[in-house]
Amino acid sequence: MLHTATPPNPALPLYDDLIPGGSHWSFIIRRGHVLRLIDEEGGANVGMLMYNPANPLERYNMPDTLKNQHTFLLTQGHVLLSDMGRVFASIVHDDLGWHDTVSGTCNRKLVEQRWGRKTYQDARNLYHRNGTHSFLNELAKYGLGKKDLTANLNWFSKVATNDDGDLRFVPGHSRAGASVDLRFEMDTLLVLHTCPHPLNPASDYPRFPLRYQLYKAAPVSDADPCKTSSPEATRAFANNALYHLFEQEA
Amino acid sequence: MILESNLHPETASFRATVPAGEYFLKVVKAGQTVRILDLEGNQAADTLFYNAHNPTERYSAVDTIREQGNVYLTAGSRLISSEGNLMLDITADTCGRHDTLGGACAAESNTTRYALDKKCMHACRDSWLVAVTEHDELGLSKRDITHNINFFMNVPVTAEGGLTFADGISDAGKYVELKAAMDVLVMISNCPQLNNPCNAYNPTPIEVLLWD
Numbered sequence: 001m002l003h004t005a006t007p008p009n010p011a012l013p014l015y016d017d018l019i020p021g022g023s024h025w026s027f028i029i030r031r032g033h034v035l036r037l038i039d040e041e042g043g044a045n046v047g048m049l050m051y052n053p054a055n056p057l058e059r060y061n062m063p064d065t066l067k068n069q070h071t072f073l074l075t076q077g078h079v080l081l082s083d084m085g086r087v088f089a090s091i092v093h094d095d096l097g098w099h100d101t102v103s104g105t106c107n108r109k110l111v112e113q114r115w116g117r118k119t120y121q122d123a124r125n126l127y128h129r130n131g132t133h134s135f136l137n138e139l140a141k142y143g144l145g146k147k148d149l150t151a152n153l154n155w156f157s158k159v160a161t162n163d164d165g166d167l168r169f170v171p172g173h174s175r176a177g178a179s180v181d182l183r184f185e186m187d188t189l190l191v192l193h194t195c196p197h198p199l200n201p202a203s204d205y206p207r208f209p210l211r212y213q214l215y216k217a218a219p220v221s222d223a224d225p226c227k228t229s230s231p232e233a234t235r236a237f238a239n240n241a242l243y244h245l246f247e248q249e250a
Numbered sequence: 251m252i253l254e255s256n257l258h259p260e261t262a263s264f265r266a267t268v269p270a271g272e273y274f275l276k277v278v279k280a281g282q283t284v285r286i287l288d289l290e291g292n293q294a295a296d297t298l299f300y301n302a303h304n305p306t307e308r309y310s311a312v313d314t315i316r317e318q319g320n321v322y323l324t325a326g327s328r329l330i331s332s333e334g335n336l337m338l339d340i341t342a343d344t345c346g347r348h349d350t351l352g353g354a355c356a357a358e359s360n361t362t363r364y365a366l367d368k369k370c371m372h373a374c375r376d377s378w379l380v381a382v383t384e385h386d387e388l389g390l391s392k393r394d395i396t397h398n399i400n401f402f403m404n405v406p407v408t409a410e411g412g413l414t415f416a417d418g419i420s421d422a423g424k425y426v427e428l429k430a431a432m433d434v435l436v437m438i439s440n441c442p443q444l445n446n447p448c449n450a451y452n453p454t455p456i457e458v459l460l461w462d
Contacts, residue, residue, distance in 0.1 A: 057392050057393060061353065061359075062312075062351075062353070062397065063351060063352055063353020063354070063397060064353055064356075064359045064362070066351060066352075066413055067351075067352050067353065067359075067363070067405075067413065067415070068359070068362050068363055070412060070413050070414060071411060071412060071413055072351075072407045072408070072411045072412065072413045073411035081362065083356065083358065083359075083375075084358045085356075085357075085358030085359055085361045085362045086358075098411060102311075102312060102315060102321065102351065103312060103315070103316045104310065104312030104313050104316050105312075107334055109334055110334075145306075146306045146332070147306055147393040147394055148393060149332060150396050150397065151311065151312045151396075151397050152312075160409060160411065161320075161321055161407045161408075161409065162409055163408075163409065164320070165320045165321040165322040165407060166319055166320050167315065167316070167319045167320060167321065198316055199316065232362045232363055233362075235361060235362045235365070235366055236362045238366060239358070239361060239362070239366075
């Protein structure tokens with residue numbers, strides 16, 4: 001845990017919504033707003049991708065995010081970087097201390113092998129969706145596709161390694177009510193799904209909803225804990241300031 | 251895992267030296283073996299692989315590390331595509347470990363990692379962007395430049411979730427060898443990074459060899 005930031009006033013969400021488990025959704029969030037992700041029942045996994053709506057060639061970059069902050073996990077105090085050296089969002093609050101971004105997302109083959117094939121004809125909206133198709137479904141709404149799929153975030157999921165680099169999914173990591181607050185530092189197209197983490201060993205298709213809320217963010221000062229969390233983050237914020245230079249003048 | 255090759259350079263059907271800061275682009279046919287040779291030591295060969303017949307299918311770092319259950323690459327690693335298919339097997343490796351988490355340097359990431367005024371220094375993603383624009387017949391663009399492999403780089407992950415850039419474990423003459431399971435387009439940026447102590451601030455050439 002790097003720093004403690006003041007969470008937004010929970011009494012004042014601008015918007016509050018529940019996405020069922022095994023589903024997908026997307027929207028554009030404007031900078032200066034906080035997105036609170038809440039694991040409503042415990043056990044959730046939220047796959048997420050991020051793009052600049054003004055130029056979708058700018059997207060979340062897992063390697064840049066990890067190597068700039070010398071971290072394998074994501075938690076409070078970290079920033080989520082684009083491939084253009086800018087901050088999409090700052091993690092201003094986190095109840096869990098570890099979120100995954102290196103395991104990718106489940107695909108049709110993996111879901112069928114682990115949890116069986118359940119079609120819409122069989123199960124209506126309880127059919128077994130997979131993360132890859134969920135991302136592609138949402139990306140297509142913005143003219144994006146397979147070429148735009150990149151390493152995604154997996155909120156509420158913990159995947160650790162040992163000294164030999166072996167991956168270990170940690171079951172039961174998240175709990176009911178656990179939340180993460182993302183403060184957006186630039187306008188961002190968010191693509192998300194609530195399909196299972198690809199390493200989840202559960203015997204039944206894990207189906208856990210996501211509650212998400214939008215808040216107005218407080219202004220970001222030069223002493224902001226995420227901005228000062230590393231010299232790399234400070235420089236990324238400087239790149240954001242340049243990107244927004246003309247907006248600030250207006 | 252250290253595993254030496256029994257292939258001899260004299261019998262290679264193709265050999266090319268790639269200077270630091272330049273790109274290498276070639277189709278390796280299914281069944282062929284490609285060797286990337288670190289000529290002077292601790293050089294990073296930032297490499298992307300595409301299905302030569304449908305480049306929308308490409309090497310995926312996250313699918314590869316998840317399917318093998320390990321974050322490092324070495325002999326025995328199977329490189330998995332974004333469609334879940336086997337692209338190449340690492341059949342020999344005299345380094346023992348290669349990185350696929352650290353990504354490639356870019357003008358923009360140089361500003362955040364090193365200093366804002368490093369933005370005009372030559373970087374790997376520049377080399378790839380030149381490669382795809384000089385070869386527009388391939389139909390590739392910046393959209394296709396995703397997570398890559400850094401051959402010869404050592405990026406250890408700790409049990410506590412830290413990530414460090416350690417001194418290279420490569421040396422002059424060390425190599426990695428891959429056998430293609432499908433026709434693959436290999437796109438290498440031989441890294442020009444001047445800010446990272448991993449290569450002693452001195453990027454050097456690599457050699458690429460091919461056996462039928």
